[in-house]
Amino acid sequence: MRTRRIGDLGVGAIGLGGMPMSIEGRPDEQRSIATIHAALDAGVTLIDTADAYHLHADEVGHNESLIARALAGYGGDTSDVLVATKGGHLRPGDGSWTKDGSPEHLKQACDASLKRLGVEAIGLYQFHRPDPRVPYEESIGALRDLLDAGKIRYAGISNANPDQIRQAGDILGGRLVSVQNQFSPAFRSSEAELELCARMGIAFLPWSPLGGISKAGDLGSRFAPFAEVAKAHEVSPQQVCLAWMLAKAPVVIPIPGSSRPETILDSVKAVDLELTPEELGRLDAAG
């Protein structure tokens, strides 16, 4: 698969989002492992996860553990796979998502993620979401300390606005390698952060790129131009969506979620789908 850069690493230009394999509606483990293995077979080398991708209160890190098991059980070489996890969100088990961006929590969460992933240093550790009760510089200061301690190889942030991206870049002294924000045909307001990342040379990882777990399958019926362009190329509207994002800037690396081999195998083909300027313009206008 064609690659793009995160820090000084090349990763497949389409990543795999792990969330659908661990939250509400998740499949059985066998299907999840088959999905991760299919992604690896297809050249995916970026897998996005989080300690908060779980359902019940007593299974924090369900998705990290699943990914660790899938990598350990894969027949081939996985040394070039970058597992990107996150800390700062919690799920108490009632379906809600809460936040804790305190340095104490982030450091303890990182230690727990290290154990679950079974690695000496986490490939990419992302601060999941700003916590209004904690000054942003304190949360990012924890990432800096984790980098300095060698517990994480790269640092990223998520759900950040342009000021926070610049602030994190300053605090991390040029060691901020990625920003993960929501971006899809229905959700365009992160275009400013995408453009800032392109100027700064930082990877931009669109989350819920297909509109989210419950809406991804209907992308073509909700956004007619995506279905029309898909028909012209004889591909899925989801592939068109991912190719449209890839064309926005060389720093964009979408992380579509998947819980079936078929969907990730379809999504990775977006790296080879060339859209014309006229098609890209129609998709831009289809918000």
Ligand SMILES: NC(=O)c1ccc[n+]([C@@H]2O[C@H](COP(=O)([O-])OP(=O)(O)OC[C@H]3O[C@@H](n4cnc5c(N)ncnc54)[C@H](OP(=O)(O)O)[C@@H]3O)[C@@H](O)[C@H]2O)c1
């Ligand atoms: N940082 C954050 O705050 C944040 C928030 C949300 C998500 N994320 C990350 O972003 C990732 C992606 O977001 P998401 O999973 O919420 O939403 P998404 O990627 O927009 O949609 C996921 C759904 O798309 C379906 N799908 C994938 N490829 C497809 C294809 N080619 N054709 C048809 N359907 C396809 C999958 O269906 P099947 O399940 O049937 O395979 C999956 O359930 C997550 O997995 C997670 O890693 C981060």
